[in-house]
Amino acid sequence: MTKEPIIINAPASKSLSHRTLIAAALANGVSEVSSILDSDDITRTRGCLTACGAKIDEKDGKLIVTGMESGPKGGNADGKHKDEEPHELFMHESGTTCRLMTAVAAAGYGSFKVHGAQRMHERPMAELVTALQKLGSTFEFAEKEEFLPFIMTSKGYTSKKVEITLEESSQYLSGLLLGAPLTDHETTITVTGKKAVSWPYVALTLRIMEDFKAGFEVEIKNGKKWEAVPWRSIKVVSPGKIRFIVKPTGYDPTHYRVEGDWSNASYFLAAGAVGRRPVLIKGLAADSLQGDRAIMDILSQMGASIKVTFDGILIEPSTLHGITVDMGRCPDLVPTVSAAAAFATSPTTITNVAHLRIKETDRLEACALEVSRTQAETEIVEDTLIIRPGRLPNGHAIDFTTYGDHRMAMSMSLFQLAGIDVTLDNPTCVNKSFPGFWDEWEKIIG
Template identity: 80%
Template sequence: MTQDPIIINAPASKSLSHRTLIAAALANGVSEISSALRSDDITRTRDCLTACGASIEEKGDLLVVTGMEDGPKGGNADGKHKDEAPHELFMHESGTTCRLMTGVAAAGKGTFRVHGAERMHERPMAELVSALSGLGTKFAFEGKEGFLPFVMTANGYRKKSAEITLEESSQYLSGLLLGAPLADHEITISVTGKKAVSWPYVALTLRIMEDFKAEFEVEVKEGRVWKTVPWRSVKNATPGKIRFIVKPTGYDATGYRVEGDWSNASYFLAAGAVGKRPVLIKGLAADSLQGDRAIMDILSQMGASIKVTFEGILVEPSRLRGIQVDMGRCPDLVPTVAAVAAFASTPTTIGNVAHLRLKETDRLAACATEVARTQCETETTSDSLIVRPARLPRGHAVSFKTYNDHRMAMSMSLFQLAGLDVTLDNPACVGKSFPGFWDEWKKITG
């Protein structure tokens, strides 16, 4: 007889919560946002938006956002108070907040001091700084050039075009796109470089811009001719062959509900595949634009039984095999897949993920080190991770390092389902994206 599934409610999407709150804060008027994620990273974005002039009030499940008048304002925004201190934009360890809000604040007026926790000061920002400098923003670095902390003097996007690469992060482009509707003229943003990573996150940005009535066009190059295409038809960004024309429309206030988060649901979907009981996850959109919806395809390729039902996504325990998979479009899933790979019968190779070395930690090296604690063999190259499974040591106590990285903590917890006695050096770090994780995880572990 089939066991009843464990029922899990997916938390709200972190990526969409950031973008929705930013669009609402840049709009004229009042927006009511329901189901937005409450987490450390979202708090950082909310604090930055209120520092720039928005108002965000909690009313039960709703966040009531009153938009900024005339865009973000920093210290000395009107030019009259020369000695006024810059507005503080503190990012802590939220890379998303940092990339998006730096682009958005640069579209405003005034001075902003952008800084964060120690790890945030090690993460590169030179590409975005270069693009914003070309649009007229001035930067004064307090330490190493191209890195936080710095003071940014903004006077809006003054030029009509910008170039950005997506080699390190798609968030640079998303920050520019979110800021561009505030300009007083049309702006063309071109993608350059050798390769582009994490395109689905750009699609999420475009979706929020469209839903909040910011107007734009996407053009792709066919031969020597630029041709306008429906943005939803774009599946990846080829450098030199895609550009965005953003109109000076601003944003309209709107009511908005944030959908469930495929990244944070991935641990529970994986638990259904590697554990003893089926898991049903509610609140996910099966047709979502989120790149991490790929977890369904990846687990299916590994042999997992996955069904999309009217109630939610049902995953049933299965015998898994290793695969070769390109995860350039869904890097946040790598810790989950690395852990699942240890339960498989054959090796798994995760490729095209060099940009993982620039996350909260060097996530590629961290995954290799921590999964190897389970007696599996692991190996990294410059852009890939190989997991060669071994018999998991049921009943053994294994202490995992989290590196203060929420995704490491949640993914290594999957080894509890192999009968390992798992301890983590910092279980509280899940608060960055999923404060309620341990309450939900207890449903899985009983």
């Protein structure tokens, strides 16, 4: 007899919550945003937007966002008021807030003090800093060149062209795209470099820009000619062969509902595959542009039974086998997949994930070390993580290190479903993206 599924409500998308709030705050008017994620990272973005001149109020579970009248405003930019302090943009540990908001603030006018927690000061920003310097911003670094903390002074994007790579992060491009509609001229952003990671996150940015009526075109190089193409048709990005022409349209205020988050749903999808009861997840869009929707395909390739129903996404307990998978487009899923791989009957090879080293922690090293505590053998070879499953130690207690990384905490919890007594050194770090995680997780293990 089939067991009744455990019902889980997916939290709102973190990626879309950041982008929706930013677009609403840049719009000329009042927007109403519902179902937005309430988490530490989103709180940081809210704080930065209000520091730049937006007004954000809560009413009946929705956010009422009154946009900035003329783009982000900082402190003294022209030397007339020497005693005026730069406006403070405090990122704490939110890399998304840092990259998006730094680029957006640079499209405004004034001086901005950009800083965060210590880990944020260690994460690279050179790629974005160089692009913003070419667009007219100046930087005064407090400690180390091209790293936080710094004071950025801007008078908008004064140049009409800029290049950016997607080798480290797609968020640099997303930040420039979000800022560019505030200019008084067209801005051409060309993708360069050797490879492009995390393209689906750029697609989310374009979707929000389109929904808030910011004008842009995407062009692909065909031979020596640039040709405009529908942005939704782009699945793979070739550096040097794609560029974005952003129009000086600004944003229109919009009433907007944020869809469910595939990244945070991934732990529950994996739980349905490796646990003893089916799991039904509600609130996810099966046709979502979120890159982490790939968890459905990855778990299916590993042998999981997944069905899209009218009620939600249903996943049933299955015997998993190992696969080889390129996760360059969905790096946030690597902790989930590496944990699920330890339940499989054969090895899993995860490729193209070098950029995991510059997340909240060195997430590549962290996944290898923590999964190996379950008697699996793990190995890192350049940008690849190999997991050779062992016999999961049912009935044993294992202390896992989270490194203060929300995704490590949530993914290592999956080992409870193997009968392991899981202890985490910092379970509250899930508040960064999913404060309600433990309440939902209790349904899985209770």
